[in-house]
Amino acid sequence: MSDSRAVIQARLLSNISDEYNKSEGEFMYDAEKPVAIELENAYTEIEGVLDKRFAETATGKDLDKVVKDIGLTRKLTTQSIGKVTITGVVGSPINKGELVASDSVSFEFTETLVVPESGIIDVSVKCVKYGEVGNIPVGAIKYFPKTLSGLQKVINKEAISNGYNEETDEELRKRYYAKIQTPATSGNKYHYRNWALEVTGVGDARVVPLWNGNGTVKVVIINSNKTGADKTLVDSVKNYIDPVDGMGEGQAPIGATVTVVSAIEKAINITANVSITNGFNLGIIQTTFKTLVLEHLQSISFNASYISIAKIGKILLSTEGVMDYSDLKINGATSNINLADEEIAVMGNVNLGVM
Known part of the structure; x- marks a missing residue:
């Protein structure tokens, strides 16, 4: 915390000869007071600038700028995705953008289909809201907010997942320190952990070198909610680090075969x-x-x-x-x-x- 106006003024007055009256209300006192006020304001502004420049004290967009210096960006919020099973009249249209719902949130179809001869079809959906609010258990989706012609029943037979909140300042700051405090170079194990953490939805990762012989690496991940990762997230990490085993087409170097699994x-x-x-x-x-x-x-x-x-x-x-x-x-x-x-x-x- 910078010095107050009174402290600054006292310091200024101490540099003036005692032959002058420096009491409050006297010329010397009044002459130094506005200078002290301006210096106090300047010091406060400088402190604010410093706070915005360091990861420990920066927040929001200022923190985004700090971490960008080492190649990091804040993970953005995502919509949860999954599939629902529709029962309906054969030939009935299922239009992209139409809604189904749980008790708490709605989901929209992400594809346009037609009910087949069996009268049952699986349809991809995404939550209309961003974040964890859209992560719901099996059987939660069971309504049509508006009647959809020919569609009779809806249910999600699998959990709807992969909705994540925007990375918080504290989470981003932690990832920043993890990157600068660990020697992540040339595909060492710290490099694999940092690569995994760059994928939206990953909460943490553990790396097992040489788990299945030379050139093999296992990356064990959890999601941002600190629970096991689902297949979609596991596949996202695999595709980011090593989409084609050992070919160096992702982040991993040529010759490294990466296996990504969820924590148990x-x-x-x-x-x-x-x-x-x-x-x-x-x-x-x-x-x-x-x-x-x-x-x-x-x-x-x-x-x-x-x-x-x-x-x-x-x-x-x-x-x-x-x-x-x-x-x-x-x-x-x-x-x-x-x-x-x-x-x-x-x-x-x-x-x-x-x-």
Whole structure:
């Protein structure tokens, strides 16, 4: 923080001989005051310029400019995509842009088709909104917002996914530091990790060199939500790094055969009994605790080889409304839960009882 006007003025006055009266209201004091004010304003503006120029303090478009210096760009938000199954009258048109919907969001057809002789057809859709809001489970799409002639039923037999929010400042800053602090050169393992992280939707990556002999590289990825990556995301990373095995047509050098896989999800199920503070509801406590555990699991993805029962206990004890707990178990055990190299922990079920 720059010096205040008063500090600057005091410093200016200290350079004037004491033979002059420098008291407030006197000529010397009043003459130096506007100078001090202008210097204070100038220093403040300079600080603002510096904040915009460094990754640690820059935000928004200013941060975009900083990371561009090393070839990074912010990952933009995307629309979730998938397929729905339509049942309808043979010959009925399915027009690109027409809508189907879940309880919370609508999706539009991305192709124009006709219901075939079987009366059933799969149609590609994308969410009308950008971001994670469009990621929905199996069976969620079941409505036609407007009646579509000849179309009788719609359902998504697979989850609709790959909708991602725009990369946050903190996420972009983390990727920036990862690139400048690791020696990513000549196709070393850091290079493969950075390449994977450049693909929209990738939340983190782990690289396994020589996993299947000389010239082979395995890249294990998770999505931006810190869960397993679906086939679409896996294929996107593969096509970016090594679209044709070993041919050097992507980012990877000639001779490197790259395999991209999703991390294996390991569900973390938690049971415990808790002593509740008066005025709190067990259901609310359980929801809050589950949210806190989820945040913890996401924060340690690919950074921990086990789930610490002590840390889970600490989270439970810090949950508002919990006075104490007993019989804490993770996946039925009272000890740490180990994670294999290609595993990540994801939130499972939480079942709290009352002591």
